[in-house]
Amino acid sequence: MKIKFGYVAMSMVVKDxxxxxxxxxxxxxxxxxxxxxxxxxxxxxxxxxxxxxxxxYHNKAHDINIYRLTSKLVPLATHDVTKDWDWVKDLxxxxxxxxxxxxxxxxxxxxxxxxxxxxxxxxxxxxxASIKDLEYHHNIFESMGLxxxxxxxxxxxxxxxxxxxxVQRFMEKFSSLPEHLKERIILENDDKTYNTxxxxxxxxxxxxxMVLDIHHHWCNNxxxxxxxLEPIFNTWNKEGLPPKIHLSSPKNEKNYRSHADNIKTExxxxxxxxxxEINRDFDVMIEAKNKDLALFNLMKDLKKTKDIRIINxxxxxx
DNA sequence: ACCTGTCAAGTCTGG
DNA sequence: CCAGACTTGACAGGT
Numbered sequence: 601m602k603i604k605f606g607y608v609a610m611s612m613v614v615k616d617x618x619x620x621x622x623x624x625x626x627x628x629x630x631x632x633x634x635x636x637x638x639x640x641x642x643x644x645x646x647x648x649x650x651x652x653x654x655x656x657y658h659n660k661a662h663d664i665n666i667y668r669l670t671s672k673l674v675p676l677a678t679h680d681v682t683k684d685w686d687w688v689k690d691l692x693x694x695x696x697x698x699x700x701x702x703x704x705x706x707x708x709x710x711x712x713x714x715x716x717x718x719x720x721x722x723x724x725x726x727x728x729a730s731i732k733d734l735e736y737h738h739n740i741f742e743s744m745g746l747x748x749x750x751x752x753x754x755x756x757x758x759x760x761x762x763x764x765x766x767v768q769r770f771m772e773k774f775s776s777l778p779e780h781l782k783e784r785i786i787l788e789n790d791d792k793t794y795n796t797x798x799x800x801x802x803x804x805x806x807x808x809x810m811v812l813d814i815h816h817h818w819c820n821n822x823x824x825x826x827x828x829l830e831p832i833f834n835t836w837n838k839e840g841l842p843p844k845i846h847l848s849s850p851k852n853e854k855n856y857r858s859h860a861d862n863i864k865t866e867x868x869x870x871x872x873x874x875x876x877e878i879n880r881d882f883d884v885m886i887e888a889k890n891k892d893l894a895l896f897n898l899m900k901d902l903k904k905t906k907d908i909r910i911i912n913x914x915x916x917x918x
Numbered sequence: 919a920c921c922t923g924t925c926a927a928g929t930c931t932g933g
Numbered sequence: 934c935c936a937g938a939c940t941t942g943a944c945a946g947g948t
Contacts, residue, residue: 716927758929
């Protein structure tokens with residue numbers, strides 16, 4: 601089986617290349633002229649797009665085909681203060697080439713809306729804000745010309761006293777979403793409330809792919825993943841994409857939910873041995889503090905490991 | 919050049 | 934009912 605690796609949003613190797621530059625609300629409000637405000641927002645967004653492009657060149661040079669966009673490309677995009685600014689139209693000529701480059705190089709692009717995006721909140725205003733945020737992410741993908749294979753990773757949400765009721769509410773809210781959002785969304789198990797089994801059941805019911813986070817699984821469920829792995833991978837069958845997992849390691853015993861700087865290679869090889877039973881290609885999103893550097897470090901270790909063949913700087917066969 | 923408190927947004931816990 | 938934790942990169946003001 602072949603396994604490709606990617607990383608999240610920013611590089612530890614390429615310097616001065618943040619794709620998440622922003623402005624605080626307070627400072628934006630200090631600018632009085634509406635045109636001046638917009639030009640500030642526009643300038644920041646252009647910098648973020650440009651830095652994202654630089655990261656994509658870096659990815660290309662290192663054979664990295666899997667990448668998660670930052671959610672902060674357009675500052676304050678879903679805040680009321682920017683409601684008169686049509687950034688999609690304004691920045692079409694900037695987003696388009698970024699997307700063209702992704703398509704030309706067959707990059708697998710995703711995004712992960714922040715933890716404020718909660719479809720199962722009992723508060724209507726939270727749900728409405730979540731839709732707004734999903735539309736924002738969808739608009740970025742659309743501006744780049746990326747089809748529904750560019751996915752949005754979400755968690756199920758809060759517990760709100762009753763898990764059962766909240767799962768039910770999740771499914772109702774999810775069903776009420778417009779089609780163009782439904783087909784972008786994939787669901788991930790979390791480290792506290794909705795474990796691997798819960799999310800797999802929901803994914804099957806609402807017919808969306810599941811991203812398995814093996815660190816969260818270790819935090820929440822503890823049980824062996826082996827029997828769930830095949831049904832999880834099967835949720836991807838209709839997508840024309842290999843299944844994807846998230847990979848990180850616990851920081852330490854006390855903060856076992858936090859992400860460590862790098863990936864514990866033995867931990868991943870243990871998983872590989874289980875995945876070998878299913879023998880299906882898949883992609884790995886590395887979520888480590890050291891970002892792309894953690895990817896390179898992992899590859900260095902894997903190179904020394906028996907039975908692993910190195911295909912390129914970010915892909916192996918096992 | 920470096921340091922520190924603060925930042926749009928939610929939820930959960932504990933007092 | 935409210936404060937603080939969670940978690941995280943970058944801003945912005947100060948030294």
